[in-house]
Each structure stands twice: as structure tokens, then as C-alpha cells.
Amino acid sequence: MPHALIESEEHRALRSAVAALGARYGRPYLDGVVRAGAYPDELWSEAGKLGYLGVNLPAEYGGGGAGITELALVLEELGAAGCPLLMMVVSPAICGTVIARFGTDEQRRAWLPGLATGSRTMAFGITEPDAGSNAHRITTTARRDGADWVLTGRKVFISGVDRADATLIVGRTEDARTGSLKPCLFIVPRDTPGFAYRPIPMEVAAAEKQFELTLDEVRLPAAALVGDEDAGLRQLFAGLNPERIMTAAFGLGMGRFALSRAVEYAGSRQVWQTPIGAHQAIAHPLAQSHIELELARLMMQKAAHLYDTGEDRAAGEAANMAKYAAGEATVNAVDRAVHTLGGNGLASEYGLASLVTAARVVRIAPVSREMILNYISHASLGLPKSY
Numbered sequence: 001m002p003h004a005l006i007e008s009e010e011h012r013a014l015r016s017a018v019a020a021l022g023a024r025y026g027r028p029y030l031d032g033v034v035r036a037g038a039y040p041d042e043l044w045s046e047a048g049k050l051g052y053l054g055v056n057l058p059a060e061y062g063g064g065g066a067g068i069t070e071l072a073l074v075l076e077e078l079g080a081a082g083c084p085l086l087m088m089v090v091s092p093a094i095c096g097t098v099i100a101r102f103g104t105d106e107q108r109r110a111w112l113p114g115l116a117t118g119s120r121t122m123a124f125g126i127t128e129p130d131a132g133s134n135a136h137r138i139t140t141t142a143r144r145d146g147a148d149w150v151l152t153g154r155k156v157f158i159s160g161v162d163r164a165d166a167t168l169i170v171g172r173t174e175d176a177r178t179g180s181l182k183p184c185l186f187i188v189p190r191d192t193p194g195f196a197y198r199p200i201p202m203e204v205a206a207a208e209k210q211f212e213l214t215l216d217e218v219r220l221p222a223a224a225l226v227g228d229e230d231a232g233l234r235q236l237f238a239g240l241n242p243e244r245i246m247t248a249a250f251g252l253g254m255g256r257f258a259l260s261r262a263v264e265y266a267g268s269r270q271v272w273q274t275p276i277g278a279h280q281a282i283a284h285p286l287a288q289s290h291i292e293l294e295l296a297r298l299m300m301q302k303a304a305h306l307y308d309t310g311e312d313r314a315a316g317e318a319a320n321m322a323k324y325a326a327g328e329a330t331v332n333a334v335d336r337a338v339h340t341l342g343g344n345g346l347a348s349e350y351g352l353a354s355l356v357t358a359a360r361v362v363r364i365a366p367v368s369r370e371m372i373l374n375y376i377s378h379a380s381l382g383l384p385k386s387y
Contacts, residue, residue: 320375
């Protein structure tokens with residue numbers, strides 16, 4: 001059996017197949033979708049039919065029976081081709097994983113086959129106006145009313161709500177024994193009365209829109225609760241660790257795309273006697289980015305392996321470090337690529353300028369690099385908390 005950090009023949013074959021799919025679409029396709037204000041439905045549909053969107057979901061529900069390792073690989077390769085699918089982070093990775101691990105048999109039958117093929121999608125609602133990095137400040141509450149649950153609250157920066165069939169909402173219920181609030185997860189279909197959403201104007205050029213949600217006395221049946229009411233953070237982080245791993249994959253793909261454009265340009269662009277890539281001032285920064293991207297990928301693979309083998313605690317540390325490393329590597333790669341192309345780096349023809357803003361997202365979401373440093377400083381190094 002190959003070492004966890006040395007890719008198997010099957011993984012290399014999967015990379016090759018997904019790269020071929022990405023090459024058929026590429027950056028021009030995604031740019032056209034964004035300009036039209038549309039969604040990458042053709043790519044999403046084909047990726048689903050080929051089994052790539054649900055490669056991590058259980059085989060008995062139509063998935064590939066593999067893990068986050070394979071799903072991250074798929075997203076990375078699509079990103080490297082210039083056409084990443086952001087909703088892969090949300091629908092199969094977060095929501096699909098949580099439902100597969102903690103959902104009832106009815107919830108698994110209802111959702112996993114569609115999430116696996118991409119015919120159904122699910123958004124994820126955790127961030128609030130006053131609870132960004134601090135999930136303990138979530139104020140969206142769920143109270144029992146007979147056999148039902150009633151949800152009230154707000155969410156912000158929720159991706160793809162307008163197209164998602166439902167949103168997996170993180171609310172808080174009151175612990176009858178202690179009176180304290182604990183997180184719980186609820187499936188809220190898009191057409192549920194009291195559930196409303198409006199777009200948030202963004203400077204990021206992306207097909208997937210961001211939304212603010214309002215939940216005004218949203219009444220849900222008991223079957224909308226995912227998993228155990230008392231499981232709390234354990235269920236929540238079952239979805240958040242894959243989110244961090246997949247965000248790393250999203251960034252790595254973007255960084256690889258930018259680097260490949262820069263290398264191609266530096267190898268052919270000639271100002272004096274030799275291509276500009278022969279000059280160390282051009283070559284060395286690109287070599288640095290290659291190293292940084294490869295190192296971040298190794299940490300991402302470690303995090304995915306730990307998660308897929310059930311090492312949740314160790315996976316949490318590694319997933320945060322992978323996301324941090326990928327964020328830094330992505331921003332550096334895009335910046336160096338744009339600088340390599342000079343004025344052409346800002347021209348639409350080369351597809352790099354829009355990545356300057358997009359690359360920052362990998363540093364900021366779903367958790368900022370500063371909060372990751374806080375986590376590592378106290379959880380890994382044992383230093384006292386500053387908050």
C-alpha cells in the first residue's frame with residue numbers, strides 16, 4: 001500500500017481524468033459564465049455524471065465511496081484548469097459529509113444520491129453578522145414547539161443559496177439541563193415559509209453569489225434536525241474540517257493555474273536576447289511559489305488522510321494548517337504571476353487580474369489566517385488564549 005503522502009496509481013489516474021475534463025472547459029468558459037451572471041451548470045452537470053462531485057460520499061447512496069482526499073483532488077485539478085467549482089466545498093464536502101456521518105436513514109436516502117450526482121445541492125449557513133470567526137456567538141436559535149422546531153436568526157456570506165435546494169443551518173438550542181446554548185444543524189428547504197435571502201454585492205468575480213439570510217419563525221418538522229441534538233460541536237466540526245481541506249484545494253488549484261500562466265509567459269516573452277524567464281529576478285519568485293504550493297499540498301493531503309481515517313482531532317490541526325499554508329501560497333503565486341506578466345497581468349486576455357481579489361478569499365474564508373494562528377498557538381503549542 002502506498003504511503004499516505006505518495007499518491008497511488010488510482011489517484012494519479014483520477015487527477016489525469018479530472019484535468020482532461022477541466023481542459024475542455026477552462027478559464028474562458030468560467031469567465032463567460034461570470035460575465036453572463038450565470039452558473040457553471042454544464043461543467044457541474046458533467047462532473048456529476050462522471051462521479052466526481054460525490055466521490056467522497058457512501059457508495060450505497062450513489063457516491064464513490066472514497067473520501068475527502070479524492071474530493072479535494074478533484075477540486076484542485078479543476079482549479080488548476082481555471083474552472084474551479086466553489087459549491088464542491090459546500091454541497092458534497094460539508095453538507096454531504098455531515099448527513100452521511102450523522103443524518104438519519106431517511107435524510108441519507110433523501111439527500112445523498114442527489115448530492116452525489118449534483119442534481120441537488122445544499123448550501124451551508126453558519127456565519128452571522130456578529131459571529132464570524134466566533135461560532136460560540138451564533139444567535140440563530142431553534143426552539144421546540146410541540147413536535148416542530150422554530151428557527152429565528154440571520155446569516156451572512158452564504159454561498160449559492162439561490163440555487164441550492166436547501167441550506168444546512170447552524171442554530172443553537174437550549175440545553176434543558178444547563179440552560180446554555182449548544183449548536184445544532186437543521187435542513188431548511190429553500191421554499192420554507194419565513195426563509196428569505198438577498199444577494200450581497202461582492203467585488204470578487206465568481207459565478208457563485210453570496211447571500212444574507214433571514215429566518216423569521218421558520219417552522220420545521222422534527223425530521224429537519226440532523227443527528228443528535230446533544231452532539232453539539234462534534235457534528236459541526238465534522239463538516240468544518242472538510243471545509244478547510246477543500247478551501248486549501250480551491251486555493252492550490254488557483255495558485256497552480258496562475259503559476260502555469262506565468263511560467264508559460266516567462267518562457268516565451270523575450271525583451272532582450274533571452275526569454276525573461278532566464279533572469280533570476282523572474283525565475284526565483286516563480287520557483288518559490290512552486291515550492292510553497294507543493295508544501296501546502298502535502299499538508300492538505302495529510303489533513304485529508306487523517307480525516308478519512310477517523311482521526312478527527314489530529315485532522316483539525318492539520319486542516320487548519322493546510323488552509324493557512326494554501327492561503328499564503330495562493331496569494332503569493334497570484335501576485336508573482338501578475339508581476340511576471342507586467343501590464344498583461346492586468347489584461348482580461350490572460351485571466352489573472354480577477355484572481356488578485358479571489359486569492360484573498362482563501363486567506364479570509366472560512367476562517368481567517370489570524371484565527372488559525374490563534375488556534376495553533378493554544379491548541380498545538382499550549383500557549384494561553386488571548387480571547
